[in-house]
Amino acid sequence: MPEGVTKQAGIVQTLWNGSWIAALATGVVVWGLILWACIFHRKKKNAPDQLPPQVRYNLPIEILYTVIPVIMVAVFFYFTARDETEITRITQSAPIKVAVEGYQWSWRFSTEYQGEKVVTAGVPVDLSKQSLQTPQGPQLVLPVNTQVQFELHSDDVIHSFWVPAFLFKQDVFPGNVRNHFQITTLDRTGVFFGRCAELCGTDHSKMLFSVKLVPQAEFDQYIKSQAGSAQ
């Protein structure tokens, strides 16, 4: 997993780790029971027709088979619902609002901050130049230690806005449906790759972009230098 750069990514990572630990514990019990049955209930050489004790219609065991999975599902459900509620929570206080527009085959980011609006739009990128060092496509600049609210909209077909370092993606719909989510960036600068995660047509793979997290002062500078770009 990439190291998360948002507070929400931490929640996703913890849920992911917990789910795997729980699944592994369940797996160990199941594999153990299978192995035990394979080893201790092999066909006996001296009594080939002898079956092991049959436990059909054994009420306590039937109840156990039912109650334990229900408890397991309830535990998974509780943690998933709790974390999902937290991850998709929107507040009105986010100082930065980003309108994301997906289109065949790139992205347009309109960043609103303190009355200023900055727009970055990209053209389809050249995949032959794709490398892990140089980001391609439009770049969304955001400050660290801040809340950022995203509003997603598509001009044509369904896309999906995915920044792996957020450990989060959300579908981008055309029409009147607008998906929202919000992040709280951590104190970590850098350039993080993003891509479309919903097969949307021929040049889907060219819908690359990046998110650059910078210190607040550098962000203010950036907004000042880009002021008027919305026109």
Ligand SMILES: [Cu+2]
């Ligand atoms: Cu796409």
